[in-house]
Amino acid sequence: MTVSGEEAMVRDILAMWSTGVEGVKESFRHYGSRNLVWWNSARGALTGLDVCLQALDQMFDVLEIAAVAVPIHTLFTAPGRAVVERSDNLYRGDGTLIAEIPVTGVIGFDGAKMVVWRDYCDDWMTKLSLGQPVMPVPASAVL
Numbered sequence: 001m002t003v004s005g006e007e008a009m010v011r012d013i014l015a016m017w018s019t020g021v022e023g024v025k026e027s028f029r030h031y032g033s034r035n036l037v038w039w040n041s042a043r044g045a046l047t048g049l050d051v052c053l054q055a056l057d058q059m060f061d062v063l064e065i066a067a068v069a070v071p072i073h074t075l076f077t078a079p080g081r082a083v084v085e086r087s088d089n090l091y092r093g094d095g096t097l098i099a100e101i102p103v104t105g106v107i108g109f110d111g112a113k114m115v116v117w118r119d120y121c122d123d124w125m126t127k128l129s130l131g132q133p134v135m136p137v138p139a140s141a142v143l
Contacts, residue, residue, distance in 0.1 A: 006077040006109055010084055013114075014070040021060035024068065025053050033113040040119045066093035082107045088121075 009031055016027040028036070028049060038052045039045040046052050059065070067090075074085040084105045090098040101121055108116040 004077045004079075005112070006080070006082045006107075007075060009109065009112065009114075010075060010077070010082045010107060011072070014072065014084075014086065017068040017070055020065065020067050021056055024060075025056055028052055028056070028114075031112070031114050032117075033110065033115045036114055037116045039117070041121060063090065063098055064092050065090045065098060067091045080109050082109070 013027040013031055016023040016030075032049050032052065034049050035047065036049050036052055037045055037047050038055070046055050069089040069091070070086050071089070072084060072086050074083075076083045082105075084107070086103055086105065088099075088101045088103050090101070092098060103119050103121040105120070106116075106118045107114055
């Protein structure tokens with residue numbers, strides 16, 4: 001089975017996230033276009049690589065995220081496009097879990113650069129601020 005360029009890029013991007021904010025930022029710097037649009041269903045759109053990098057710093061600081069594990073459940077690709085069902089598992093420096101967030105992402109590529117990254121997920125930030133648990137996707141729900 002041959003892996004597409006889009007699949008290889010998505011797997012590399014998500015693997016880079018395990019080292020925390022610097023890994024996530026490096027994945028955006030390496031693969032993101034200068035005009036990258038990063039959209040999240042709970043937040044809306046951010047436009048421009050520098051704006052996205054600043055938002056990553058803010059998010060990691062506010063939530064005290066030290067590392068992110070990203071199990072991939074499903075990954076489909078087509079030329080210039082990838083759709084990935086995953087979980088963004090956020091951890092503090094002491095290893096405690098902050099949240100396991102079920103996400104479906106749609107990534108648009110122009111060659112080897114991401115031009116759009118859209119994440120569809122529950123409004124998990126509101127749940128955290130209200131002290132409600134952010135629940136992982138049950139294993140039985142993943143095909």
